[in-house]
Amino acid sequence: MQGAKGKSYEGSKAMVEGDKFRREIQKRERYLEVILESVPDGVITTDSQHRVVEWNKGAEQIFGYTKEEARGRDLDELVAPGSIRDEAKEYTQRVLSGNRLPPFECIRFRKDGTPVEVIASGAPVNVEGKLEGVVAVYRDISEQRAAERALALSEERYRSLFERLPVGLFVCTPEGRFLEANPALLKILGCPDLETLKAVDASSFYCSKRDRGHWRSIIEGRSHAADVECRMIRMDGKEIWVRERSWAVRGREGELISCEGVVEDITSLKAAEEEKSMLEQRLIQAQKMEAIGTLAGGIAHNFNN
Known part of the structure; x- marks a missing residue:
């Protein structure tokens, strides 16, 4: 009888500890979800077939797709359509082969078809030596690059004005x-x-x-x-x-x-001013001589009469 009670007690204790362990796991999962949703970068996880599994709010803001719209879709087909598809798939294959992708700049596309300049990086997700998927991180640098181009244009205009x-x-x-x-x-x-x-x-x-x-x-x-x-x-x-x-x-x-x-x-201007001043002085002198001549002529006329 006591043996049965002991086994029952041990079983109850194991269940309590198991529940506590599950709650702790759920708490940590929730904690990681909050962190994932809080970062401004787009953080995306895919399965081993490169189909979207997780898609945080940062990814929603960058690419315009909701989590529900993105889940289950091929990531490259979603954000790298058309002419850049091959380039994106080349990067994907490198990660799926077990290689990390250091940050690099590239063009990806939003849901409405507009391009977005991003810094992308990626890494394989391995569990017990088996590839389970990929984590990709995108940072939108469109505004930063637009500001840099505007600044460069402004500097070029200033330089052109400065030089000309x-x-x-x-x-x-x-x-x-x-x-x-x-x-x-x-x-x-x-x-x-x-x-x-x-x-x-x-x-x-x-x-x-x-x-x-x-x-x-x-x-x-x-x-x-x-x-x-x-x-x-x-x-x-x-x-x-x-x-x-x-x-x-x-x-x-x-x-x-x-x-x-x-x-x-203003050397030429100063020379012109000096020449003008000299001409003015010569004119004044000539006018004085003319006045003296007129006066002398008048005096001579009076003497003759």
Whole structure:
């Protein structure tokens, strides 16, 4: 009798422990499901025939198929139709052969037929040495790549404008070393190329210390910008007149990052102004001589009468 009771007790204990073990397994499965549904990437598992078994919310958002629509369908036929099917199947065969796929960029397609740029990776799922399926992870990088292309286009437009403007443009370090200069500035300063210009102190082009002073006022923070007309000496020794506007570029904490500016060669304009001034002086002198002549003529006439 006691033996029967003992066996009954042991059986009940085993059942309780079995229930506890199953609840623990269910809890862990639920925990993994929550994690799977929480990640923003598309996480997809397939069976050994590459038919979809699990399809998380990330995959729904990337590809537009619900879990119910995706389950049981061939993954490559679902997201890699048409001309990219062969490429996708080649990757699939590599994983089904037991190889991991490191992350790579590719194009896949949404339910509505629009392409999506993704980073994909994959790995075989082996249980006790037997291939049970594949896990594939997709990260949507469409917005990131679109932003990068927009930035590259913007930079190309800026570079084109920078290179084509007929006025000189420059960027200098706070110490006065050139970082960037467009072809127009190289021409103004008589410099053969940017690398040669980078080796020269910007202040060395100014004819007078007074003209160099506006650099110091910007660097020391006494002024944000300077607008001056001054004389400069080109690399070939020729003296020219320029109109320069330069300004400070500062960081969030007010620290000086660089100096930028625009330089225009106004030598011809200055020469024209000088010539105009000389002509005006000659005209004034001629008018004076004419007035003196008229006055002298009048006086002579009065004497004759």
